[in-house]
Structure formats: structure tokens, C-alpha cells
Amino acid sequence: MVRLKELPTEELLASGHRLCAGCGESVAVRMALKVAGKFTVVTNATGCLEVATTIYPYTSWRVPWVHVAFENAAAVASGIEAAYKAMARRGAWDKKVNVIAFAGDGGTYDIGIQALSGAMERGHDFLYICLDNEAYMNTGIQRSGATPHGAATTTSPAGKKVPGKPEWKKDLIGICAAHGIPYAATASLAYWNDYMTKVQKGLAAEGPAVINVLSPCPRGWRSETAESIKLSRLAVQTRYWPVYEVEGGVYRLNVKVPKPLPVEEFLKPQGRFRHLFQPEFKGELEAIQRWVDENWSRILRLCGETS
Amino acid sequence: MAKVRGLTGDEAVAYAVKQANVDVVAAYPITPQTIMVELFSEYVANGEVHSEFICVESEHSAMSACVGSSLTGARVFTATSSQGLALMHEMMYIASALRCPIVMGVANRALSAPINIHGDHSDMMGSRDCGWIQIYAENAQEAYDWTIQAFRMAEDSDVLLPITVNLDGFILSHSMEGVAVLEDEEVEGFLPPRKPLHTVNPEEPLTVGALALPDYYFEVKRQQEEAMKWVPKKIRETNEKYEKLSGRRYGIMDAYGLEDAEAAILCLGSTAGTARVVAKELRREGKRVGVIKLWVYRPFPTEEIVKVTKNLKALTVLDRACSYGAPYGPLGSDVASALKRFNRDLSLLNLIYGLGGRDIGPSDIRAIFDETLKIAETGVVKEPLRFVGVRE
Numbered sequence: 001m002v003r004l005k006e007l008p009t010e011e012l013l014a015s016g017h018r019l020c021a022g023c024g025e026s027v028a029v030r031m032a033l034k035v036a037g038k039f040t041v042v043t044n045a046t047g048c049l050e051v052a053t054t055i056y057p058y059t060s061w062r063v064p065w066v067h068v069a070f071e072n073a074a075a076v077a078s079g080i081e082a083a084y085k086a087m088a089r090r091g092a093w094d095k096k097v098n099v100i101a102f103a104g105d106g107g108t109y110d111i112g113i114q115a116l117s118g119a120m121e122r123g124h125d126f127l128y129i130c131l132d133n134e135a136y137m138n139t140g141i142q143r144s145g146a147t148p149h150g151a152a153t154t155t156s157p158a159g160k161k162v163p164g165k166p167e168w169k170k171d172l173i174g175i176c177a178a179h180g181i182p183y184a185a186t187a188s189l190a191y192w193n194d195y196m197t198k199v200q201k202g203l204a205a206e207g208p209a210v211i212n213v214l215s216p217c218p219r220g221w222r223s224e225t226a227e228s229i230k231l232s233r234l235a236v237q238t239r240y241w242p243v244y245e246v247e248g249g250v251y252r253l254n255v256k257v258p259k260p261l262p263v264e265e266f267l268k269p270q271g272r273f274r275h276l277f278q279p280e281f282k283g284e285l286e287a288i289q290r291w292v293d294e295n296w297s298r299i300l301r302l303c304g305e306t307s
Numbered sequence: 308m309a310k311v312r313g314l315t316g317d318e319a320v321a322y323a324v325k326q327a328n329v330d331v332v333a334a335y336p337i338t339p340q341t342i343m344v345e346l347f348s349e350y351v352a353n354g355e356v357h358s359e360f361i362c363v364e365s366e367h368s369a370m371s372a373c374v375g376s377s378l379t380g381a382r383v384f385t386a387t388s389s390q391g392l393a394l395m396h397e398m399m400y401i402a403s404a405l406r407c408p409i410v411m412g413v414a415n416r417a418l419s420a421p422i423n424i425h426g427d428h429s430d431m432m433g434s435r436d437c438g439w440i441q442i443y444a445e446n447a448q449e450a451y452d453w454t455i456q457a458f459r460m461a462e463d464s465d466v467l468l469p470i471t472v473n474l475d476g477f478i479l480s481h482s483m484e485g486v487a488v489l490e491d492e493e494v495e496g497f498l499p500p501r502k503p504l505h506t507v508n509p510e511e512p513l514t515v516g517a518l519a520l521p522d523y524y525f526e527v528k529r530q531q532e533e534a535m536k537w538v539p540k541k542i543r544e545t546n547e548k549y550e551k552l553s554g555r556r557y558g559i560m561d562a563y564g565l566e567d568a569e570a571a572i573l574c575l576g577s578t579a580g581t582a583r584v585v586a587k588e589l590r591r592e593g594k595r596v597g598v599i600k601l602w603v604y605r606p607f608p609t610e611e612i613v614k615v616t617k618n619l620k621a622l623t624v625l626d627r628a629c630s631y632g633a634p635y636g637p638l639g640s641d642v643a644s645a646l647k648r649f650n651r652d653l654s655l656l657n658l659i660y661g662l663g664g665r666d667i668g669p670s671d672i673r674a675i676f677d678e679t680l681k682i683a684e685t686g687v688v689k690e691p692l693r694f695v696g697v698r699e
Contacts, residue, residue, distance in 0.1 A: 039509045043375065054517035064507045066378055067516030068401055072371035075363065079333060079375025079383075080507060082359035086330035086381055089357040092500065093380075097509060115371065118364030 002196040007034050017060040018052040022225030024215030024232065025049045025131045027189050029102060032129060035199040036098045038063060043077050045103035045112060046070035048138045049131065071111040073101040074119035077126045098203050099126040105146030106136045108212075109170050120179040120208045127202040128210045130172065133217035141220040145170045148240075149291065150284050151272045153220070158275035163284055168291060176210040177246040183209035185245035185254075189216075190233035194243060194254050201247070214241050222271020231269060238266040239296040244303055251302040258307060263292045309487040309553070316447040316479035317342035319486045320386065320412040320472065323454035325350050326494040327410075330381035330501075333361035333372035337391040338424045339476040340414040344386060366391035370398035370409075377407035378515055380506035382458060385409065388476060389416035392430040396437070402469045403438030404531060405516060408461035408501075409469040411439075412454065415576070415627075416476040417663040425664020426476035428575060432628035432637040438531050440470040440538055441605040443575040447484040450474045452555055453602070455494055456545050462501050465537045473604075475577040477664065489553060497552055535606045542603060559608045561600040562615045564590055568597030570679035571616070573642060574625035575601055578660075578667055582625075585672040596676050604638075609645040616646070620683035621654040623675055627661045635692055654682045658695045665696050 012033035019026045025048060033040065043066045044050045050067045053060040068076045077099050087093040103112055108130040116128060135153045136142040143156040149168045152158040156165035176184040182205040187195035195213060202209030214235055216228035223231055235241035236255055240263055243255040264285060267273040276284050300306065314322060321343045324332065334344045351360045359376075363369045369385050377383045387395060392413060402409055413431055417423040431441060442457065444450040450472060457470040474480055489497075505513055519527055539559055546557040563583050565571060572582045579600035589596045599615060599622075601608065616622055626636025635643055639657030646653055656679060661667050675695070682688055 041379075041507050041509065050516075051518050054514050056517040056519040056523045059514035059517060061514050062512055064509055064512045065514045065516075066375065066507055068371055068374050068405070069397060072368060072398070075368035075371035076375035078361055078363070078368070079331065079372030079377075080379050082331050082333070082361050082372065083376035083379035083381035083383075086357060086359040086376075087379070090328070090330070090500070095509075114364060115368050118368055121364070122361065 002035065002193055002200060008037070012038065012062045013053070014060040014062060018055065019048065020219055020225070022216065022218040022228045023048070024133065024189055024217065024228055028129065028131055028213050028215055031192060031196050032100065032199045033063065035196050036100060036203060039095060040098040040100055041066070041080055043068070043073050043080060043099070043101045045073035045101070045107035047104040047107055049102055049104070051138060070107055072115045073103040073107060073112060074116040074128055077101040077128070078119045078122065078124045081124045081126050101126060101128045103128070103130055104137070105130060105132040105134060106144045109145035109172055117179065120176060120181050120210070123207045125207055127199065128208065130210065130212045131215040132212050133215040133220060135220050137217050137220045146172070150276050150288055152275060153272070163275050163281045172212050173210070173246065177249070180249065181208040181210065182206060183245070183247055185211050186241065186243055187211055187213040188232045188236045188241055188243055189213065190229050190236065191243060191255055198245060220272065222274070223269055227269060231266065234261065234266040237261050238263045239292050240266050242296060242299045244299055251299070251304070253299065253303040253305050263289050309489070311485045311487050313483050314447055314451070314486040315342060315481050315483050316444070316450045316474040317414060317481065318346055319447040319451035320454050320474070321346035322488060323451045324384045325356055326489065326491055327382065327455060327458050327498055328356070328495065328500065329358050329384045331359045331361065331373070331376035332384045333363050333369045333376065334385045335363050335366045335369050335387070335391060337366070337388045339416055339480040340386045340388040340391070340412065342480065343412050343414070366394040367398060370395040370402060373409045374398065374402050374405060374407050377409050378405065378507045380501065380503045380508070382462070382501045383407070383409045384411070386412035386414070388414045389418055389430045392434055393418060396434055399434055399437035399439060404527060406467040407469055408467055410454065410457045410461055411469065411471045413471045413473045414476045414480040415473050423663040424476070426478050427662045427664065428627040429629070429662070431471065431473050432630070435605060435637060438468065439605065440468050440603070441473065442470060442603055443473045443601065444479065445577055445579050445600060447479060447482070447486050450479060451486050451488065452549065452553065452557065455489070455498065456549050456557070459498055460538070460541050460545050463541050464504050466534055466541050468534055468538070473576065478577045487553070493552055497548065538606050539608070557602060559603045559611055560615065561602060562597065564597030565599065565615050565618070567595050567618065569595045569620045569683040570676060571597040571599055571619055572623050572625060572672070572675060572679065573599040573601070573638070575604060575627070575638065578625060578627070581667065581669060582672050585669050585676060589673070589676055594676070594680060596680065607641050607645065609648060612642060612645045613649040613651055616651065616653055619653055621656070621679045623656040623658060623679045626657060626659050629659050629662065639692065654686055654688050655691065656682060656688050657692045659693070660695045667696060671696060
């Protein structure tokens, strides 16, 4: 368990970066680096985080940072990890280095899933943190495999006939856990201690670890910049975003939600779901609630919980 | 005393990589490159090397992992062919722009469709503008020698560019030859451990791969071209040092008979061997012919080509790749540009041959020499770009 008093005051992600007000990504990175510390190498997939923190000749990173491309953060991390191992073997390196890959949902659920799958299967010792803001925000809010059903994006617009994205969100952590990796978890920024403890566990695990953290995006979610953490909490309290971990194949529910709020409480403050509140799309709201309920029951079963 | 081993081209490359004490090999199997990867994984499995072998899930990840390892300070090798090289294409630009001295063996193979596993140069020509140094071997010996030299050239702090060592698929990759190999200690002396200028290192945090907008991007690209200018000098220095060690002489190109030739063939790779055999026969018959084999295709030896062709009357460039709709094949275009740049008026014939592994034999080469001699005599090139050895 992470203790607030023991966290370093040193900031390894410098302020002054160009991420939007209310962006969940900088919060997620800042917290992760406070746990990981200086002896960390970060590799970053193409995306908002990369673009907004390293406009040459400026950088916000006080740890070594590598950006190569969009779909390969896990492959680059594999290379970095392997290089340290080989260099240690010939006596050219002798320290433990944390390797963390940050990627968005587009770079993880979609274009980067092959590289991630390969790296997990090969068992590289690294932590992969997916900053899931549920669409391609950097290119202007296009739908991804992580975009929830019903959300309006620029490529799944709320039309007269099709009210937002027709498909459902992929189960990323299920996919990762199926690789038999030592550690996989979901996290919410509203539960900072849970998230930071998971970063600690992920780094301590010998082998690949994946954390999928919900990362509110006021631009793409059409939400208030001051409400990102509140939305992160609502996502959990409505059971939309179950917070759980899979450690050595064992599922554990980290945040119990005995009295859930209706999912509408999470959807309503976000403009991307606004069209669903028109009377003709009432069925869509019900469908989303059903999905939430079924998903929650499924996770509970996996975690061996009853409520 | 040099040892001679029976090695295929692929095995010769793998053996050179072993002797080069490479830290990381990240590779994916594809015919006809596979033997390189298989043999290297045997070295790893038997504990003969200290290397990490990352058996990646695709060539795209192979090159991505190589970039990560190279930036961390490791000596890095990968190998591929054809579709694999095409899949790496995106990463190849990044490897060169991030100045990663990666060495890659390419067993040249045709590109799909139709799918075909045999040798031609379409794969590498498709990646010729990726900012990599590109070397073509004529036989397994050259593949071995160039692989060892490649690490030294790539890792030179004045260069810091990735290199491909190309060998013709099957013709070289799978044919066994007697290869004179160096002792491990000799290679170690020639190729000490890599000493990178900058690395991804928590003790000196560095941001690599930042976003560069129109105010900086252009300068980065300009520096890549500047680095290319240093390459010929570094290749020559490396070749001289290697000659002292091995007794084998290399250079930017190899010219045979050019001191008095009127007609010559210019080509890459294994075809040069056939061309030289035929040229020897023709010269015995009193015909003044020659062969230019480019060892180094990028950076392109513009001035050297102009110099070496100064007594020629006609030149035929053999291209084992086609640039569809272009005035010449890729190699033909480069040679034509080089000549034009120095206002050299030389009759030029460009022939596309051997696609998908279609064989080119001595009799084909003889016919090409005959045609080139005729051009030398008449100065007339009827059809500057033509296909040979194909059903029209």
C-alpha cells in the first residue's frame, strides 16, 4: 500500500506541458512516476501525451523518455529491457531500471495490440500503462476499440439513425490476463492510492504488467475540465468501470460498489452521450445499463464475489 | 592462418554476428532469411553468446525493439526479407532518423503479389530512401566480411546510421561456399564493444523522439544527409583496416576491366560474379568489356561511377527491380543521374532482369555484352529501358 507521507515531492513530469486542463493523462503519469522514481525509462506511444510533453526543443520529462511510433510502445519497451539485460551480462550495466510504456487506448486496444500481445507472451519485465480516454483524442476524437457503445465521436457521430458508436468496448484486461502475465489491473484516478499501489505492484512483478487507467478527456468527453476526477469516481460508483486486479491469475475486486448509482449519472455530465437522453434513444440508455450490469456480474464471478 | 568453413550466405552472416558480440538480436522468421535467425538462436541456446534474442511477433516489432535496444546503448542486429522488410518500412525511417547504428541482414526476395520466395532486389529498392547505408554482397564471403565491417561503420560517431547487408535470396542465402573466417579474438580486436555517445540512461535523462514541428524538423533531416556524406570516408578507413586483418580488399565498388573497356555491365550482388566470368571469356576473345559491381548502393557513389566510366562508350545497367512507370529502373535512374550531374555523355541501356528469381546465366550475360558492344560501336540505344529474360 502506498502512503501519502512517503511519496516524494519531486516531480518527474515537469509542469508547463501542453496537455489540456482537466486531462487525466498527466495525473496518471505524475502519480506513476512518483511511485517508479528516477531509475525509470519511459517509452511513449504516439498520442496526446507524447505530442504535448515534448515539443522540441522542450521536454517535460525528467526521466529518460523514448518515443518511436504509434503501434509499438510494447515492442520498444521489449528492446530497452533486453538491452539492459544483455549489457548487464557483459558488465556494461549493473543497476535495476524500471521500464514503463505509456500508450493511449488507440495505441493499445487497436493498432498496438499485436505488439503488446507479443511482449506479454515473451515475458519482458516491464509495466504497460494504458491511458484509456476512450477514443483517438490526439487526431480529433475518432472512435477506437475502447470507445463505449453510444458515445459520439467524429467517426461515430450521433446521427439521426445511428446514435453514436454501435459496438461495445473491448475487454482489454481480459485479453491481457488471458496471456497469463503476472499482473493486470484496471484503475481509476479518483482512487489514487489504489492506482499507485498497482503501479508499485506492476513494477515489482517479475514479467509483464498491464494497468488500464480510465483517463477523462474534457475535449473528447465534452465534460467540464474541473470534473475529471469526479467523473473518474462516477465511472466506478456506477459500476461502469470496475476496479479490479488479476494477480497470478487470481481476480480481486479492489473497489466494492454495494449501492451503485445508475449509469446515467456517469453519462449525463458528458456531451458525447447527450443525444442518448432524447426520448427516441431511451432504449440505448437501457442497453448501456444492461451492459454495465452484466459486465459487473461477470467481473464479480471472476473475483469470487457475490455482490 | 585463416580457417575456411563451409557456410551458406545466411550462415556466414549469423557467424559474423556471433563474432561481433552483438547484445540484442530481434528478428522474425521469413524465407530466405530464416537460417540467420535459426543459427543465431542456436548460439543463444548453447550459451555461446551473451546476447538477448527477442523472438518478436512481427518484423515491425523486430525493428521497433531494435530501435529501443540501440538507443539504450546495445549493439543490435536483425535480419529479414521481402514482405518482412516491407512491414518494417515505417520503422526503418525512424531507426535512421534516431541515429541507431543497427545492422540488418537482408536476404533479398521478390515482393508479393504473386507471392514468390525467390531472389530479386524489389524489397530493398522499396526501402532505398529510408536513410540506411546499403551494401550488396556478391557471395557468402562478402556477406561475412561486410557484416563484420558494418558494425564498425554504423557505430562510428561521425556516422551513426543503420546499415543493411544485402545478399541475393537463395542464390547466396542458401548456397554453401568455402568462407574464410577470422578468429574470434581478431574480430574482437577489430570491433571493440560499442561506445555510444548518448544512451537512454536514468543517470543522464534524455528525451528521444520528440515532436519536431516545421521550425526544427528540416534541420534533423538535413543532418541525416550530412551524416551520409561521411560514410564513404569511413567505409574506406574500415576497408583498409579490415584488409590488414583479413587480406581481403573491399571498397565502394569493384571494377573489372574498366581500364580499357568500351562496354560494361553495372550491377549489384551475385550477378556480378556471372558477369565477370563472361567478361573474362570475352576479353580473352579480344573484346574490350568490363564489369562494375557496386558494393555500396547508399550513399550512391556518384563521382566514382563517373570516374570509373570515363573511357567507356556504352554501359548497361542491370536492375533486379522495377520502378513501375519510371524512366529507368532504380539503379538505372541513379546511374543516369550521376552521369548527368557531371555532364557525361555515355550511351546507357537499362535492363530489368531476374524478377522473382528468374535465372540469369552466362549466355544471357554474353548477349547483353554483345548488345552493349554494338551500342559502343554505333552510339545508338534503340530502347533505353527493356526487360530481359521475360515472355513478352
